[in-house]
Amino acid sequence: MTPDDIQLIVALCKTRAGLSIDPAKTYMIESRLGPLARREGYESVSGLIAGLRARREEPLIWALVEAMTLNETCFFRDRTPFNLFRDEILPTLSRMRGPEPIRVWSAGCATGQEAYSLAMIAEAGKDIEAHARVEIYGSDISERCLEKAQSGLYNQFEVQRGLPIRMLIDHFEKVEDSWRLSPRIRQRVRWRRLNLAADLTNVGRFDVIFCRNVISELDDAIRARVLEGLAAALPADGFLVLGEGESPLGTTDAYRPISGRDGLFARNPAFRIAA
Secondary structure (H helix, E strand, O other): OOHHHHHHHHHHHHHHHOEOOOOOOHHHHHHHHHHHHHHOOOOOHHHHHHHHHHHOOHHHHHHHHHHOOOOOOOOOOOOHHHHHHHHHHHHHHHHHHOOOOEEEEEEOOOOOHHHHHHHHHHHHOHHHHOOOOEEEEEEEOOHHHHHHHHHOEEEHHHHHOOOOHHHHHHHEEEEOOEEEEOHHHHOOEEEEEOOOOOOOOOOOOOOEEEEOOOHHHEOHHHHHHHHHHHHHHOOOOOEEEEOOOOOOOOOOOOEEEOOOOOOEEEEOOOOOOOO
16 A cells, blocks of 8 residues: 555544554554455456546445444453443433333444343343333444345354353344344344434434444544443443443533443533534
8 A cells, every 4th residue: 555545544534433553553554454355356466456546436435434333342341341331321311211221332333242131131130121121232343244244144153252150041042153142132232324424413312332342443533422422322321331441521511420420420410512
């Protein structure tokens, strides 16, 4: 790749999805775009970029941007947030909401393991669901990731990463060399293709938003806009769950940390959400 090729990739990722790509990380760029180049029939990433310059087709541009997103995920990743969701967040919201549904959003869900982990927790919480219905939503910018998520089909390596053996037995069936989630769990999650860097005004209201290992990939200015868009989707007593080491503090004053709960934030009542 030439320096101009790299700058084009960086610019497209920033303008289309708010992604911050380090132009010095050429190996990372090559490794993420290599499979796309082969899939599109090009011999190299340089050939892919040349084709993009020549064609300027929106589907190819978006395929490039999607390929540059970080889609690393696994079931019950970093386990602590899921324990917090099961033991504290869901019981608290159940008491407050009564019969009203508890809406949970996995924003930037990649191939769906996070959303399905939340669904399995909700499935196990029969005493909670006797009083409040838990609705789970997953969104991602990548159509390919969402297609895999909707299929509920995962290979042996993917189910071995973080998934307790009891849950594998209870919720999956063997399909040749892979494992498919039961229809009951799959039907608990609704999916939507969504660009978090776009206008979030009409996404709806959610009691809990999991947005982990997403904002750290964003350009600084876009990060603030995304966080404030998520704040606007939260009720005053809702929760935002971020990834390990991620924080909105210093980027926006839309949130306050929950004491003693790393990665858990509530909306700052002093923050004025733009109309």
